[in-house]
Amino acid sequence: MRHILAVLVENNPGVLTRVAGLFSRRGYNIDSLTVGRTENSNISRMTIVVSGDDLVLEQVTKQLHKLIDVIKINDITSEQYVDRELVLIKVGADPTVRGEIMQIVDIFRARIVDIGRKTLIIECTGDEDKISAVIESLIPFGIKELVRTGKVAMLRGQKFTSINDNKEDDN
Amino acid sequence: MKMTAAGALIECLKEQGVEVVFGYPGGNILPVYDALCQSSDIKHILVRHEQGAVHAADGYARVTGRVGVCIATSGPGATNLVTGIATAYMDSIPLVVITGQVPTTMVGTDAFQEVDITGITIPITKHNYLVRDAAKLPLIIKRAFHIASTGRPGPVLIDLPKNVLQQEITYTQPTDLKLLGYKPTYRGHKSQVTTACNLIKHARRPVIYSGGGVIASNGSEVLTELAERISAPVVSTLMGLGGIPGCHPLSLGMLGLHGARYANMAVMECDVLVALGVRFDDRVAVDFSSFAPKAKIIHVDIDPAEIGKNVKIDVPIVGDVRMVMETMLGQLAAQKEEQWLAHIEELKKKYPLKYEQGTGLKPQSIIETIRELTSGEAIIVTDVGQHQMWAAQYYKAKKPRTFVSSGGLGTMGYGLPAAVGAKVGVPDRPVILITGDGSFQMNMQEFGTAVEQGLPIKVIIMNNHSLGMVRQLQEFYCDRRYMATIFTKNPDFVKFADVYDALGLRVTEAEELRDTLERALNSDGPVIIDCVIDQEENVYPMVLAGRPLSQSIDG
Ligand SMILES: Cc1cc2nc3c(=O)[nH]c(=O)nc-3n(C[C@H](O)[C@H](O)[C@H](O)COP(=O)(O)OP(=O)(O)OC[C@H]3O[C@@H](n4cnc5c(N)ncnc54)[C@H](O)[C@@H]3O)c2cc1C
Numbered sequence: 001m002r003h004i005l006a007v008l009v010e011n012n013p014g015v016l017t018r019v020a021g022l023f024s025r026r027g028y029n030i031d032s033l034t035v036g037r038t039e040n041s042n043i044s045r046m047t048i049v050v051s052g053d054d055l056v057l058e059q060v061t062k063q064l065h066k067l068i069d070v071i072k073i074n075d076i077t078s079e080q081y082v083d084r085e086l087v088l089i090k091v092g093a094d095p096t097v098r099g100e101i102m103q104i105v106d107i108f109r110a111r112i113v114d115i116g117r118k119t120l121i122i123e124c125t126g127d128e129d130k131i132s133a134v135i136e137s138l139i140p141f142g143i144k145e146l147v148r149t150g151k152v153a154m155l156r157g158q159k160f161t162s163i164n165d166n167k168e169d170d171n
Numbered sequence: 172m173k174m175t176a177a178g179a180l181i182e183c184l185k186e187q188g189v190e191v192v193f194g195y196p197g198g199n200i201l202p203v204y205d206a207l208c209q210s211s212d213i214k215h216i217l218v219r220h221e222q223g224a225v226h227a228a229d230g231y232a233r234v235t236g237r238v239g240v241c242i243a244t245s246g247p248g249a250t251n252l253v254t255g256i257a258t259a260y261m262d263s264i265p266l267v268v269i270t271g272q273v274p275t276t277m278v279g280t281d282a283f284q285e286v287d288i289t290g291i292t293i294p295i296t297k298h299n300y301l302v303r304d305a306a307k308l309p310l311i312i313k314r315a316f317h318i319a320s321t322g323r324p325g326p327v328l329i330d331l332p333k334n335v336l337q338q339e340i341t342y343t344q345p346t347d348l349k350l351l352g353y354k355p356t357y358r359g360h361k362s363q364v365t366t367a368c369n370l371i372k373h374a375r376r377p378v379i380y381s382g383g384g385v386i387a388s389n390g391s392e393v394l395t396e397l398a399e400r401i402s403a404p405v406v407s408t409l410m411g412l413g414g415i416p417g418c419h420p421l422s423l424g425m426l427g428l429h430g431a432r433y434a435n436m437a438v439m440e441c442d443v444l445v446a447l448g449v450r451f452d453d454r455v456a457v458d459f460s461s462f463a464p465k466a467k468i469i470h471v472d473i474d475p476a477e478i479g480k481n482v483k484i485d486v487p488i489v490g491d492v493r494m495v496m497e498t499m500l501g502q503l504a505a506q507k508e509e510q511w512l513a514h515i516e517e518l519k520k521k522y523p524l525k526y527e528q529g530t531g532l533k534p535q536s537i538i539e540t541i542r543e544l545t546s547g548e549a550i551i552v553t554d555v556g557q558h559q560m561w562a563a564q565y566y567k568a569k570k571p572r573t574f575v576s577s578g579g580l581g582t583m584g585y586g587l588p589a590a591v592g593a594k595v596g597v598p599d600r601p602v603i604l605i606t607g608d609g610s611f612q613m614n615m616q617e618f619g620t621a622v623e624q625g626l627p628i629k630v631i632i633m634n635n636h637s638l639g640m641v642r643q644l645q646e647f648y649c650d651r652r653y654m655a656t657i658f659t660k661n662p663d664f665v666k667f668a669d670v671y672d673a674l675g676l677r678v679t680e681a682e683e684l685r686d687t688l689e690r691a692l693n694s695d696g697p698v699i700i701d702c703v704i705d706q707e708e709n710v711y712p713m714v715l716a717g718r719p720l721s722q723s724i725d726g
């Protein structure tokens with residue numbers, strides 16, 4: 001099963017190496033990992049998508065906790081959350097098919113962000129299913145290049161992953 | 172106060188109560204040595220190889236319970252520390268390791284003697300730091316000692332670029348550690364402890380499985396009290412030896428691959444297993460799925476990641492094992508499990524630890540004689556191999572922090588430098604190294620350190636002219652094809668001692684053993700005793716690959 005972990009870390013040099021190294025060293029599979037600053041410039045937030053059974057997940061979480069730079073971990077998989085990915089797709093786009101592509105872009109509420117002589121770059125944000133669907137629909141036109149960010153996620157409503165709430169599980 | 176960062180480092184070490192450091196100098200660490208030179212409060216012990224420095228700091232930490240400190244220069248100095256850092260990491264030993272680094276302006280340029288030691292040691296340190304800002308040095312040192320010595324102890328490395336060391340800073344001791352992500356749990360969860368106590372109350376065949384965590388928490392006395400209170404025999408891991416006195420009626424000695432048969436059987440038959448500061452290592456459990464099959468398992472450990480890692484646990488308790496045991500004692504009345512204890516006595520009689528008597532110089536009898544001559548009061552340091560197992564089985568360590576051995580990494584060459592560190596840490600007790608001819612030759616240069624420092628350690632080499640432990644594996648698993656395990660040329664270890672103006676002795680016959688050992692123990696200086704033993708001697712009991720713990724074989 002896939003789990004989404006929201007991880008707050010101290011924004012120290014090497015923290016990404018520590019986290020990524022832990023995963024590879026212990027043989028855990030990362031599906032995606034994103035990292036960026038938060039509202040507090042000393043703290044970064046990682047969203048890690050990892051697959052494994054409950055036992056693996058328990059070990060992943062516990063081992064991550066052992067890293068001194070890791071402040072907090074939330075497994076938000078079973079909670080209500082919003083998740084988004086961003087994708088940039090460069091598709092082959094002869095003038096003859098541009099109309100068709102633009103329709104697809106509209107349907108997915110995506111955007112065209114660059115127009116070349118024979119290509120278009122399309123930007124799309126959404127959850128994983130939507131991103132997959134838009135990619136799927138553009139394949140027939142020939143995808144020349146594709147880059148996606150990996151997932152970022154946030155709990156809905158009154159629940160937080162921040163260092164100030166006291167809901168930290170105390171084992 | 173204004174001073175260089177190197178000077179501040181020394182102030183910080185003093186602030187932490189550091190009295191001795193083990194090290195080896197070089198270009199990039201020079202400012203630290205210059206600052207050390209100007210301070211008379213910290214003794215520096217010059218080793219012969221950086222691996223010696225880190226093992227010595229480790230030995231010092233194990234016998235004193237304090238943080239061991241070692242220093243090396245950048246590049247090759249730093250990489251020479253790696254095995255020792257890993258050794259300490261695997262056995263949860265608190266160290267602060269200080270390395271020099273090329274100036275920050277040159278970091279990342281493949282400069283002379285540059286190596287990314289923080290990168291290299293991420294997987295083998297509890298944490299590490301590359302200090303780029305001299306002003307932060309006091310805070311980082313304070314954090315390093317805190318992290319190394321609290322929670323589950325472990326090594327912390329601090330990498331110090333030369334130009335950072337030379338910078339002037341205003342030195343003040345930081346008050347706040349500001350470690351957002353580090354808060355070890357010490358008190359066990361109340362209701363979990365109660366659940367555990369209820370299980371124990373209803374146990375008819377309880378066993379305590381005790382390990383390095385009990386030693387680390389200084390919980391030995393509480394352990395003994397708990398065992399007596401609930402009538403539970405205690406099996407120890409290699410790392411847990413000395414947790415309960417080896418001759419205590421409830422002590423069953425070491426369990427596991429080479430554990431006593433009665434210890435292993437007790438685990439296989441018990442109905443409640445109280446696991447205290449242990450990590451269910453594969454040398455112990457042998458086969459995870461069949462470990463303690465009839466038992467409900469209570470596991471107390473300060474590291475949540477150890478609980479349920481290898482074996483399913485019924486009652487997990489995260490906390491300091493001494494504190495948890497103390498809470499338990501408050502809830503447990505004395506219980507007498509006479510039938511169970513009688514059964515254990517029977518097992519002890521039926522399946523004793525044994526070896527052939529009256530056939531020449533026996534390694535097991537060497538250990539027994541040492542135990543007798545020292546009344547179990549000496550500090551025993553071992554290397555890795557058969558001799559290590561004989562020492563574990565027959566020394567029956569009386570007190571915690573008196574049995575020092577590389578368990579998790581199994582580092583040959585650990586022994587001699589660790590003995591140096593142990594003697595520095597506890598100068599008023601005899602320190603005896605039990606080593607093999609293979610292990611000794613891995614770091615025998617450190618004998619020079621012992622002699623130079625006037626450390627009267629006694630080195631017992633169990634000389635079988637082979638890598639005995641591996642030869643034994645080849646005997647069982649490779650049809651005696653002794654590939655690369657026999658030494659056809661060893662140095663004369665007696666002459667080796669002589670070269671250093673130390674006393675060298677040799678024992679070849681059982682009859683000479685006692686007198687020679689007595690002579691060695693009574694002399695004031697370092698001694699090497701070359702004990703020539705049978706090459707084909709094996710360690711028994713032994714659990715063969717694929718068999719459950721209960722089915723170990725005797726010779
Ligand atoms: C050749 C060879 C053969 C070996 N054969 C055997 C054998 O037959 N039997 C055997 O037992 N070992 C054997 N070993 C050693 C083995 O490899 C392990 O090192 C050892 O079993 C681990 O001991 P431990 O479980 O006590 O854990 P340790 O490595 O000592 O770990 C300590 C545990 O306690 C926890 N802890 C630390 N501080 C605290 C605290 N304050 N409160 C609570 N918990 C704490 C830690 O988190 C950790 O889980 C052998 C080693 C070698 C080299």
Ligand SMILES: Cc1ncc(C[n+]2csc(CCOP(=O)(O)OP(=O)(O)O)c2C)c(N)n1
Nearest residue numbers: 556557558581583607608609610638639640
């Ligand atoms: C650094 C290192 N290299 C290799 C090994 C594998 N190994 C384990 S025991 C052993 C033999 C040890 O020989 P010796 O020190 O003579 O002790 P003996 O077993 O003969 O008592 C070897 C090679 C090891 N544990 N450590």
